[in-house]
Amino acid sequence: MAIVFQKTKGLTDKETHYCPGCTHGIIHRLVAECLEELGVLDNAIGVAPVGCAVMAYDYFNCDMVEAPHGRAPAVATGIKRSLPDNFVFTYQGDGDLAAIGTAETVHSATRGENITVIFVNNAIYGMTGGQMAPTTLPGQVTQTTPYGRDVNYSGFPVRVCEMLSTLSGVAYAERVAVNNVPNIRKAKAAIKKAFQAQIDKKGFSIIEVISACPTNWGMTPVEALKWIDDNMIPYYPLGVYKDATEKGVHAE
Amino acid sequence: MAEKFLMKGNEALAEAAIRSGCRHFFGYPITPQTEVAAYMAKRMPKIGGTYLQAESEIAAINMVLGCASTGARAMTSSSSPGISLKGEGISYIIGSDLPCLIINVMRGGPGLGGIQPSQADYWQATKAPGHGDGQILVFAPSSVQEIVDLVAKAYDLAETYRMPAMLLADGMLGQMMEPVEFPEVEPAVHDKSWALTGTKGKRKPNIINSLYLQPKELEDTVKARFKRYEIIQEKEVMIEEYKMEDAEYAVCAYGAMARIVKTAVVKAREKGIKVGLLRPITLWPFPQKEIAAYGPKMKSMLCVEMSMGQMVEDVRLAVNGSCPVSFFGHTGGVIPSPAEVLAEIEKMAGGAN
Numbered sequence: 001m002a003i004v005f006q007k008t009k010g011l012t013d014k015e016t017h018y019c020p021g022c023t024h025g026i027i028h029r030l031v032a033e034c035l036e037e038l039g040v041l042d043n044a045i046g047v048a049p050v051g052c053a054v055m056a057y058d059y060f061n062c063d064m065v066e067a068p069h070g071r072a073p074a075v076a077t078g079i080k081r082s083l084p085d086n087f088v089f090t091y092q093g094d095g096d097l098a099a100i101g102t103a104e105t106v107h108s109a110t111r112g113e114n115i116t117v118i119f120v121n122n123a124i125y126g127m128t129g130g131q132m133a134p135t136t137l138p139g140q141v142t143q144t145t146p147y148g149r150d151v152n153y154s155g156f157p158v159r160v161c162e163m164l165s166t167l168s169g170v171a172y173a174e175r176v177a178v179n180n181v182p183n184i185r186k187a188k189a190a191i192k193k194a195f196q197a198q199i200d201k202k203g204f205s206i207i208e209v210i211s212a213c214p215t216n217w218g219m220t221p222v223e224a225l226k227w228i229d230d231n232m233i234p235y236y237p238l239g240v241y242k243d244a245t246e247k248g249v250h251a252e
Numbered sequence: 253m254a255e256k257f258l259m260k261g262n263e264a265l266a267e268a269a270i271r272s273g274c275r276h277f278f279g280y281p282i283t284p285q286t287e288v289a290a291y292m293a294k295r296m297p298k299i300g301g302t303y304l305q306a307e308s309e310i311a312a313i314n315m316v317l318g319c320a321s322t323g324a325r326a327m328t329s330s331s332s333p334g335i336s337l338k339g340e341g342i343s344y345i346i347g348s349d350l351p352c353l354i355i356n357v358m359r360g361g362p363g364l365g366g367i368q369p370s371q372a373d374y375w376q377a378t379k380a381p382g383h384g385d386g387q388i389l390v391f392a393p394s395s396v397q398e399i400v401d402l403v404a405k406a407y408d409l410a411e412t413y414r415m416p417a418m419l420l421a422d423g424m425l426g427q428m429m430e431p432v433e434f435p436e437v438e439p440a441v442h443d444k445s446w447a448l449t450g451t452k453g454k455r456k457p458n459i460i461n462s463l464y465l466q467p468k469e470l471e472d473t474v475k476a477r478f479k480r481y482e483i484i485q486e487k488e489v490m491i492e493e494y495k496m497e498d499a500e501y502a503v504c505a506y507g508a509m510a511r512i513v514k515t516a517v518v519k520a521r522e523k524g525i526k527v528g529l530l531r532p533i534t535l536w537p538f539p540q541k542e543i544a545a546y547g548p549k550m551k552s553m554l555c556v557e558m559s560m561g562q563m564v565e566d567v568r569l570a571v572n573g574s575c576p577v578s579f580f581g582h583t584g585g586v587i588p589s590p591a592e593v594l595a596e597i598e599k600m601a602g603g604a605n
Contacts, residue, residue, distance in 0.1 A: 043450040057459045063448040065321045066461040068344045071314035078318025081302045107307035
């Protein structure tokens, strides 16, 4: 009998620990499918973050290393400088990438480090139980902004793709979402494009994925997906923020 | 006979690392270790290696973590305040069982402190290089030649036992110029089947990780690491015993400080005081047994350091009350002079004979 569908080889058989309705599972699958379809799974080295995806090393079916909180791009840099022909990606959340790891993110990007960052933005610290993240929306209630995020007191959310798109080392930056089927399809295409940019040695690439956290948002999974459309996407518009994949970022 | 070069300590250190197979250096500028990075920046591009200036000490040590996880000989170099920043990464490298080489050219502290030579990071290096139960190998050279010899040794042992190694030097040693020769030895080859290289479709994925959420699993992992530490303490201790054969008194000192003490020991001997020098070359593993054995034979011991007294605690623990142990030192970049040390030896011996 012909096989019409099967699970990607890019994921292990391990059951994930993610909450019901969490979209990490979808993003894992998209990343894994892209690794397999581009033929880089056997050559890939992934870097897991600190946060909800801390155990990503159990789920991706390739060599993996666990980085200290926020340091994944520095760890990936060390790997890539040692093995420039291996495929190297990081998988990071918003606290990891845009708070404690801001320096590592910005500088690996501006160096044009030939790595790919998968940045999962769910506007909250999930693993520690729902505190304010650098990407928490104005007015959003979290454990540490119980009266809603007051931007005059706690500051404004960080728009990562917009910020990084100003840097010369960035070959590709796109923001996508995984809250409905058309968006998921676009997200996969974006991840594939970013991965291809690395394979072609074009420079730093980042895909920001707007993701749901029903548990810490205090919503049902369906409400959470709708909340992305109503609140997240207006503040974090989807689209391509930088595309230098034609020429690449490195000087001749 | 290998060729002799006249080199600065910091430059000899960098060259020794390259000759030991290091091709990846990740650094961040800080005085007084600048020459290490500058030498690497000049040499690495010529030999197909990496010199990368990181955005911070934190990033540099994490680049070392990533690079070491591929099985390559990675290195970073800094000075006291920078080593504090590396503490996080060092702990993760310990917890991930990765080998690497870390240089600390010590300066005075705490805080920004000063930039003059110091030994005030002994506790940090030997007791708590990062959070959690764990150790790193700590070597304390006292000459430029010994820097060269210990760099090769440090990489070899780091890979044998899969743990970070630190060379603890000070600005005096780093800036000192001495003749040095590089032994013509091929770096030892160790099993790297744990390294991340991509599975190539031929093996299961390798995972490098320091997270163990099950308490029992974490305890077992730490205990297994401490079993290795026991072997290291048994097999890898290095100490120089100078004029100890007939000694009644011993002075303990390490690194550049030990050279000054040596001068004072020779002068004291001229005055008829039977004194010798005990110089730990490995600070971890500490020469606990060796120093303990001297305890009952000595009338008294003196520990001399460029700090307020840190190694002296390990000396006291080692002799465990079998002889009195006094301390003399300066800190903040003030260097004890041979005359001062001689006066302390005379005081210990109850005046010149």
